[in-house]
Amino acid sequence: MSAKIMIVEDDPDICDILSYNLETADFDPIIFHNGKDALKACISDPPALILLDLMLPGMNGLEFTRTIRRDNRCQDLPIIMITARSEEMDVLHGLEQGADDYITKPFRPKEVVARVKALLRRRLREEDKIFQWKELVVNFSQRHVTLNGKDLELTPKEFLLLEALIEARGRVLSRDQLLDKVWGFDYYGAPRT
Template sequence: MASKSILVVEDEPDIRELLRFTLHRAQFHVRSAADSEEAIRILEGPLPSVAIIDWMLPGMSGIELAKRIRSDQVTKELPIIILTARSGEADKLQGFNLGIDDYITKPFSPRELVARVRALLRRSGNLEDGNINLNGILLDTVAHSVSVEGNPLHLRPTEYRLLETMMRHPNRAFQRSQLLDQVWGRNVYIDERTVDVHVLRLRNALKPYDKHKVIKTVRGIGYRLDHQTANA
């Protein structure tokens, strides 16, 4: 199975370690935070595949953190599981109204936890086998390799991350600032036109296979990977 990245936000050390151990044993890569502020710092870098957030966190609560994630253009599509001792319908409705994807009630079964994470990955299109296949372009997120119609495509790390970001969200128009945040991280301050340079390099790498046209320039916004016109 692919080594997907999971963010765990839990203030109780024993539960945090249990979550880390359970997910690591299931071949997930785990990053953990003890509070919302630490989680926000982690989210300034490359995004995880799923966030598991405890409802009752010190300072900013887990629900408030989830609300902040949903209100941010970069993180708003991040799948979220809330971990909580609350099992009331009203509490769950509050979370679902904020866009929470799933709940796990404490005490939880490690097997159920892993099953729910995998189910959420499937629902979100974040495939467990690590492969994203669009327009004849196959991206293997485990091996960090790309092939075009069976032919290996050698990309630099930045172009690889750029392609992965757009392939995970086909037909979505990305602003240059959003691509900077996703590919380079929010704590890196570089000119937005740097994105143009790397998009050009990516297009040039795809051009021998006539796949460069799938990356569209969206005037006044940025770029989009067009899934419908692969051979246009």
């Protein structure tokens, strides 16, 4: 499933350019021409990332960003501001208000897509550490394991053991190393558990 990218821009031509380039890169762009509608949609169904103009009807981009950053569901969403305001103070103000990146118009569409990919890569590393091998998928942050598309129920110790083995893939772990990683250094039980 492709990542949903919200475009908040009142210029239809710019929306078309961004949308086309995002679709070409296998993203799912959704377009809003004003901040209020975008804010409602963002709170009800948060996108993976927001491309945001500053000068919008109804609610400007800075106000939109401040509101998003106060909402628990959306406060960590990556925001790239794309605007004609290119003075140093505008850039600084946008970044200080919560933008993760700031691009001035005119922009290069492929560069925008590259910046979107970079921010999403960084966010994925921060959010969910996922391991996949063939039909096995392990989500470490959610402590969730699937095999052949079916959920596996593991005890906490089984999950820690699986995690230790995945982290050490390609290396041999001794029994003592596994005991230390899974049960902790103060484990005094039978070593053949």
